[in-house]
Amino acid sequence: MSRAIKYIARNIGVLFLAILITGIIIAGAEHRVWEWRSRHTFIQTKPFTLEEGLNKTGEYFKYSLSLFKEGESRKQFIEAYKISPEGAVITTMVVLALTMALVFVLGLYWGLKAGYNGKRSDRILSTLAPVFSAIPGWFWAIVLIWTVWWRTDLATIDYMTYIARARLNDELEIRTYLNALLIPVLTLTFANVVIYTFNVRTLVKNEMHEEHFFADVLKGLPDRKIMKKLLRTVLPSFLTFTSYNFLNLLINGMAVEKLFNVNGIGYVFATSAGRQYDYVWDPLRKIHIVDFTFVFKGELLFFVALVMAFLYFVNSSVMEILYLRLDPRVRQNVA
């Protein structure tokens, strides 16, 4: 238990430093944007200092906290994103949780089968693994849009509109949300399952060189029992891999939220910074022209960074606690 507490405390310390550094970077970027905007005015800009960075980080943190209390910033957030801040966080967590559940189940089953039995299952996996690790998650999102949605009209590619319509028709229930999240979750699962599966397969193959495996085979234990034991042995290492890979999954999840209009933190992030442009009609030249704007909302960027850090902390703490419970060698050392 004390090891778990020590681990969590260390994690908190690392997270605090990471968030502080991120806050200073975002403050620096906001200063830069302000410098650029003041370029053609008479406003004199001072150089960015660490003190300014720390003060700004403090302001961002206060803003992030104020989003969870009744007030102007919370009202503006809800108006802009059609969801409360905690709702946005929960939406992202639900997307990730559903994805990880699917990836765990499929990954463990397929990985165990491929690693233990080998043959065609392993060959397919070994061929697919480098391909899938190379192709970005958004690519699968677009493939799924064009196949699942265009061809079959299954589920939806616009989460917010689907939920709004269901709310209007008084048809909002758990099934509605699940249906609306079907394609985003499938996308993330598709993008990640092969990589996780290959990891399980590699771990299983490594365990099959250990003495305890040969002992089980020589004892004549049935395959199911051996596979169950193998699974138990590789699960801690798999959890470690999952923990390390969580941030990749989160980042891909944010891109998928943007693509499918899921109002989670990815959607908030997408509208917080960057070049935005729309086509507007120019009556003089009688053509459509591109109208550009540059958006930078440092406080919202920091809020997203804070949530990302929080999700990472929750994930790594949960995985570490599971690891400590599952790995008898660690429990023995602790004892």
Next chain:
Amino acid sequence: MSIVAPTLVNPDDIYNWDNTLYWRLNPKNVPPEWFGRLTGLPKTEWLHGRAENGSYVFPYNFHYDTAPQDIIVMTDSFETYRVSIVSPDGEEYVLWDSPIPNELNLGKSGALIEIAHEKCSPDINAGDIIFKNALNAVFSKPKEDCITNPDTLKGTYAIVVTPKSGSSKMPKVYILGKSYGVMGTDNVGRDLWAGFLWGMRETIVISVVGAFVAIGLALVFETLSVISSKLGVFFDLVSQIITVIPLLPAAIGLIIIASDIEDNTYAIFTDPLLLAIILGVLSVGEVSRNVRSMVEEELRKEYVESAKVVGGNALWILRKHISKVLVPYSLYQLALAVPGIIALITLLGFFNVVPGFNWGTLMSQSIRENTAYRVSWWHILPVGVALALLAIAFVSIARDIERRFLER
């Protein structure tokens, strides 16, 4: 190819990437020419004319399933011209008989309503001319729904431009087809092949340099940690912090700090080398941890213990033993880091923060223009396939290095 590719592109295309006027002559959102050839879509081309009996005749070899988007006649002088199209079966359709102010879009000619009424259906109205492909009325056989579902008359058409004054320079005739170039065009008419080629070098250079930065830093961290345990604790903490730093907000913040933003188009200009360093530093966390676990595993081995017993110091062990394992492993990590950074660049494009001009730029505008929802596959598929092939190549290299390393 990435070294040669940008030399195949007209730099003006990239310089005017956001200038819609520059691309006005290109068809909007059309697939590539090779796809058009397979599906019967007319290609975009200039016609070559000849002077004949006081007129300029431009033969047009039409063998497609649908009419071109438009036919543009360009003149040097403001004077009256008679413009007609003669079909292979000898029918002449007069589309214009008035002054031409530099450019004339025949697809918007009012004469097409009368042609459509005669050939197709009297119910066709001005809305059909404006919002549908009205030139189908000229290029199809007589049929009720010739505008929306034409049965085209294939053969050689002649576009005849007759100046009323009798003496003027040869005008130019441009067919605005339904296919263009190697990779088609986007909603503004931009040549996607030009963007793809130009962006290739910058994307690959940034990724490779970034990967070298990540691996270099990881090697420095872990080498110093072998020499000194205090430095080891410090660098372990640094790599943990970098791993945990929220990547996207930090990347966007650092890119904006290191960039200049253009006044009118708000395009972000970053030195590619600086961008590579930023992305490399942000990627060092994971790489460093992988290298560290490899180093720790080697340090636990018996031969290292033996080396310590006979008096070998940290530097000697590092040079003599660890480096033999570390170098091939680092190459393996390098090969994996390159596709990771390429993916990060396209992801930044996804979120509309695109420094410089690279494949992230193409991704950014594709997502922005909602092409994913309109089955405009030529916007995304070529970039996606190129990314995948590039990444697969690097991952295959990495796996080969890993295999050789494990065999040793």
